[in-house]
Amino acid sequence: MKKDLRIIFIGTPDFAVESLKSLLEAGKNVVAVITAPDRKAGRGQKINESAVKKYATAKGIPVLQPTNLKKEHFLEELKSFQADLQIVVAFRMLPELVWNMPQHGTFNLHASLLPNYRGAAPINWAIINGEEESGVTTFFLKHKIDTGDLILQERVKIISDETAGSLHDKLMYLGGELVVKTVDLIESGAVHPTPQPESESKEAPKIFKNDFRVDWNKSAIEIDRLVRGMSPFPTAWSLLKNNKDEKETNVKLFSIEIVEEDHLAPGNIALVDKELFVGTKDFNVKLIDIQLEGKKRMSIKELINGFNFEEYSFSKI
Numbered sequence: 001m002k003k004d005l006r007i008i009f010i011g012t013p014d015f016a017v018e019s020l021k022s023l024l025e026a027g028k029n030v031v032a033v034i035t036a037p038d039r040k041a042g043r044g045q046k047i048n049e050s051a052v053k054k055y056a057t058a059k060g061i062p063v064l065q066p067t068n069l070k071k072e073h074f075l076e077e078l079k080s081f082q083a084d085l086q087i088v089v090a091f092r093m094l095p096e097l098v099w100n101m102p103q104h105g106t107f108n109l110h111a112s113l114l115p116n117y118r119g120a121a122p123i124n125w126a127i128i129n130g131e132e133e134s135g136v137t138t139f140f141l142k143h144k145i146d147t148g149d150l151i152l153q154e155r156v157k158i159i160s161d162e163t164a165g166s167l168h169d170k171l172m173y174l175g176g177e178l179v180v181k182t183v184d185l186i187e188s189g190a191v192h193p194t195p196q197p198e199s200e201s202k203e204a205p206k207i208f209k210n211d212f213r214v215d216w217n218k219s220a221i222e223i224d225r226l227v228r229g230m231s232p233f234p235t236a237w238s239l240l241k242n243n244k245d246e247k248e249t250n251v252k253l254f255s256i257e258i259v260e261e262d263h264l265a266p267g268n269i270a271l272v273d274k275e276l277f278v279g280t281k282d283f284n285v286k287l288i289d290i291q292l293e294g295k296k297r298m299s300i301k302e303l304i305n306g307f308n309f310e311e312y313s314f315s316k317i
Helices: 014-025 051-058 072-080 122-128 164-188 220-229
Strands: 006-011 029-034 039-041 046-048 085-089 106-110 133-140 150-157 236-242 248-259 269-272 275-279 284-292 312-314
Touching: 006 014, 006 051, 014 029, 014 051, 014 085, 014 164, 029 051, 085 164, 106 164, 122 133, 122 164, 122 220, 133 164, 150 164, 220 236, 220 248, 220 284, 269 312
Parallel strands: 006 029, 006 085, 085 106
Antiparallel strands: 039 046, 106 133, 133 150, 236 248, 236 312, 248 284, 269 275, 275 284
């Protein structure tokens, strides 16, 4: 097996940067990077470069930013790098013309223990569903998304107060290590991919706004998992209703705590000793860290002096 494979790295967000960094620190030969096109963002519509582009540019690695992955010009440019292997971390679906180009194919790093949690949001759904463990998987790309033959997996425990943010970071660093191990296997000729089990598996579809709206008629543990699974982004939310004029304010919920006493009706609010409680199907939850529409994120202790919560309740779905 040829050593020092010529590698093209494909990815966009911070999660992918750690894998690229790990490859370079391990002395792997990354000859080019493919990432998302620059986009205008913010009030000033400033050009926003992807995290992967910023890192690759700083390291002097050529960067390709195709808008169409099937265009002949892009495919010819890609061929010119004569890559032996491609690695994908957090990028959109690739056409076969791209993933089948290198001699040793293309492998993907996915933030779950495949075949479970195929899809766009594996980290969020693992916490929402109350899983006790997660992990990262490398696999060779095939036509159907996240279904290719497995190469390596690493597992990690999901702790009781885990958030999407904390699990993201754990899997990001673990993923960087696994990508390097996978390249080592391919370079040495010791890689033995295995087909994914055909058993029924849990899915991780893209998350839409109504997926992370809090339903106060659900149990406290379900609501706690939703809040943690959406924190810090895209953030669980609810509507705070003024009981006098029926006006509603959007509220983001970053952290809560289950309290097994003095049960309120679902969505009802109680302010006790400068702490804010909301009723659910079974127990109360204490709100810790929230953000009112048009305001900055803050703790309840910061909020209660300037907001009369006693006039409000949370709207039920």
